[in-house]
Amino acid sequence: MVRIGAAREAKDAEFLELVSGHTGRLYRSACLLTGGDTHQAEDLVQEALGRMYVLWRRSAWTGGRHRVDNPGAYTHTVMVRVFLAQKRRRSSGEHPTDRLPDIEGRESDGALRLTLLDALGGLPDKDRAVLVLRYWEDRSVEETAEVLRLSSGAVRTRSTRALARLREQLGDSLAELAFR
Known part of the structure; x- marks a missing residue:
């Protein structure tokens, strides 16, 4: 009985180490995925x-044949x-708005971030996920395809189209915000 308890405590300690090491990156990526909605992130x-x-507690998952080499990824x-x-x-009754209160008085860097988050929020969910994985998390096309369960060609196509949509939405406003 003591041995089982010690093993569980060791697993819990390993999991806490994983959480403490990756929560910041997870949260930043989640903010981008949700279009800046920090609560949803x-x-x-x-x-x-x-x-x-739940997966971590399964001994076969962390030490058996289903072992994951990179738990953070x-x-x-x-x-x-x-x-x-x-x-x-989700068939939510929530309706996002394109207006944020008190935009006046923010730094130009803040305005740039808000503009980018707003533009990302206007993309379809899978396109946004492709851009976050490819350009924020710097994953390869193949890794992105594996995560999203798409072909590599579909990831390339979605990336190209999503970037084109961002360019359409942002136009010259991004250059104005970036060089203030």
Whole structure:
């Protein structure tokens, strides 16, 4: 009995180490995925970590034939899949707005961030996920395709189209904000 308790405590300590080392990156990626909605980003990170904890407790998963070599990257994968699954089944009564209160008085860097987040929020969910994985997390086309369960060609196509949409939305306003 003592041996089982010690093993569980060791697993919990390993999981806490994973959480403390990756929560910041998870949260930043979640903010981008949710279009800047920090509350939804926190929920997304919490859901991903909850699912990881359930997997972590399975001894076969962490030490057996299903061992994951990079739990941090796998946690990001779980988070992106949770995000896309929530978007597929969500028929929410929430309606996002294009106006934020008190934009006046913010620094130009803040205005740039808000403009980019707003533009990302206007993209379809899978396109946004492709851009976040490819350009924010700096993943390869193949890694992005694996996470999103798409072909490499589909990732390239979505990247090209999503970037074109961003350019259409931002036009010259991005250059104005970036060089103030």
